[in-house]
Amino acid sequence: MTVLEVTGLRRSFAGLRAVDGVSFTVEPGEVVSIIGPNGSGKTTALNLVSGVLRPDSGQVTFQGRDVTGWRPERLAAAGLSRTFQNGRVFGNLTVAENVLIGLTPTLQAARPFSRWRNVPVLRWASLLAETAVALVDPPAVRRELADRQAKVATQLDRFGDRLTPRADLAAHTLSYANRRRTEIARALASGPALLVLDEPTAGMNPAETGEVLEQLLELKAAGQTILLVEHKIDLVMRLSDRVLVLDAGSVIAAGPPEQVRSDPRVIEAYLGKRRPAVRP
Amino acid sequence: MLDTALAGLVNGSSYALLALGLSLIFGVANVINFAHASVFAVGAMSGWWFSVDLDWPLWAVLLGVTAVTGLLGLVINVIAVTPLAKAPPIAALLSTFAVSVVVDNGAQLVFGPETRRFPALLATDNLGLGGLRFGTLDVTILVVAIGLMLVLGWFLRASRYGRAIRAVAQDRDAAAQMGIPLARVQNLAFVIASVLGGVAGVLGGMYLNNISPTVGSTVGMSAFAAATLGGLGSLPGAVAGGLLLGVVEAFGVSWWGGNARTLITFAVLLIVLWVRPSGLFGKRAPLAAEPMTGTFFGAARTVRLRPWQVAVAAVAAYVVPAVALDDYTVQIGVQVVVYAILALSLTLVSGQAGQISLGQAAPLAIGAYTSALLTTATGLDFWLSLPISGVVAAVLSVVLVSPSWRLRGHYVSIATLATGLLVAAAAVNFDWLTNGPSGVSAIPPPTLFGASVSAPLAVYFLDLTILLVVLLLVVRLRRSTLGRIWSAVREDEVAARSSGIAVADYKSLAFGIGGFVAGIGGALFAQQYGYIDPSVFGISVSLLALTIVVLGGLNSPLGAVVGAIVLVGLPEALRMLQETRMLTYGLLLLAVVLFRPQGLMGKVAR
């Protein structure tokens, strides 16, 4: 089943059409990348897909369900995880706690009756039960926590010795690259059906970028479906099954990386009007 | 009809001038200047001094007030706003709030707390038009107010600095890149806003006919409501909101009487926040950039006591008062304990979940009234009334504040402030339920094993035991999965939501549990005094609770207790005057925010 299907997505900000009729699909196990000049609407497209923003029109289908206008927390629980362009970690939580937060949708003992969370008044039964469980801390909750902590350790190990030795440090003490890694670990923890990454290597040096590329290739080999926004063309070319090029909110080219790379419209969009985006 | 509308417009023009300043500052500095209300009061007081003591004519009074309040605005910006530009938004919110307390109570010490007659300087009833009677005063107020608005509009459009202000309001970073001197522009915005506020103080003082140092807080709150109604940051919105609110209040007062004014103001404010938080003219930012409290605790870890230390402290808390302290000191201890319970409710709401509440007196009042009314009117046993008080306070907290969960940061704080004031206003106005301003008296003391708990030591033991239970509850919640989820909500709402956390639910839950705890505190409060009335639950109680937790360490349960001892116990033991006490709270809050944001009981990591 198609993981993600987006049709005719539109969103404008005060008259500016940030995303203007974008359609694409992501199939299971695929890595689809969105590239485009600065301000072309890539992040906005991801925000629309992940529920952070609501589309003005258009439709988003996730694993066969129409999820247009769903709130981000509901989408996350349904298996769509994401990271953010500027990096959003929980600064005063430890690295391990950050990743543990990513496992929230998988908690059952600690969040009883969580399927009632979308029912208006009944949700309070679930919230109060969660409070009671938090106060009592029964064995089932402790077992669940131990299990999730083991999962966190596995996630941290994915990044070699970058995160594991720092598991108990507050995230705000980390280097920029390690914060990005923490964020990726948080997004991956719950085993999402679709991983959405917004410029995961922004602000990283070439060595660090190469490291992230290896990790993403490993993920891809393991069958993880990924929707990626990235400026670093080499990384995009090596990783992607298909590439989508946005300019001024519209898709100007789409297809396999090599084909897109030689498309004259893409070259114009990148070179003709603006310099290719080079990020620090 | 028409004269009510005219009265509303005249009064509303004061609101509009104040709201203009609030919106101007919000636009330029992205700060809600809680000290703006005090500028109004200072304008009124200094205007009184110039005109009555010094006998100046009106034009000179206005010039003098312009100088005084312009300077005050500059000082507010330099002391309380600029140094915190890089700190999270809550810092400037707390510091301007602190400045307002300092200025109000400082003015009270200088001018004395009494209400003074403000001479009208102009005739109030000498003109007529059709059937409508009015005075030179009304005309002057409207002309000066509208004139100032036009001058401001012209200034912002046509002058170099005016355009700079608009550029900064539109996009601070872009303006800085274009070489606009941000610091100077922000100073200028504060000066202009404060001059408008000061002139509003003189006009408002003449119109109201009498003034007191607390006049600012009443009018100031209306101005907040007006600015929010118009849309924070929108200048035409501020004018429209001010005039509209003035007219609505005037009709409300003519129908339901003067006490209804505050009730109307805060009801309007809350409804705007629920229905259309961006106001009539405001634009709503689709995506929040940064969390409200976030790294305010930056690098702060709370001090942790070992179990045996806690045990020793708890035993000492029981034993020392029993063997070593006299009844008066024990009574102070009782107050400390009740405030510690109230502060702990804020530790959950503000420290753990990151929602700064400026109205925690609301659940305290609701709990106190619930318990008082149940035990006096229905004769219910105190022990049954206790949980009921907590539940009623929790439910009302959630119902009143939760519509603002869609909002973030500043707006949540405004909503809590409005809730606190609304509850106090409701206690005054709903006399069929609350017995109005005269309050509820002869609240019976609780009984335990057949004995009445009324001796100071007995009350102290009872309250202390409940405090320890609450402390345990708060500590356990913080260490649980729920506590971690609340931390995530506090740190970054957008990231929390994208990790599957229904942020609104957890905010509601925090307010619900916080309300429950505060409600229990309220019930204890009512029983220990045996008498309550609406004035007991004013904004000063909310302020004290917030100061306690900020001083102790916003994120430290132990800090709430230590803060209560320092801020409630010490002044009581030193028998400080009310104004001196408030002034001290304000100065302390300001100092903590500026110099030790992690509080007494937070320590810096690494």
Ligand SMILES: Nc1ncnc2c1ncn2[C@@H]1O[C@H](COP(=O)(O)OP(=O)(O)OP(=O)(O)O)[C@@H](O)[C@H]1O
């Ligand atoms: N919340 C918002 N409010 C107003 N305008 C916005 C908002 N978010 C994005 N925009 C505008 O929409 C356009 C697209 O922005 P977007 O962030 O999606 O671009 P992008 O392709 O991700 O760029 P970059 O490569 O710089 O990250 C830009 O012009 C931006 O200024």
Ligand SMILES: [Mg+2]
């Ligand atoms: Mg982007």
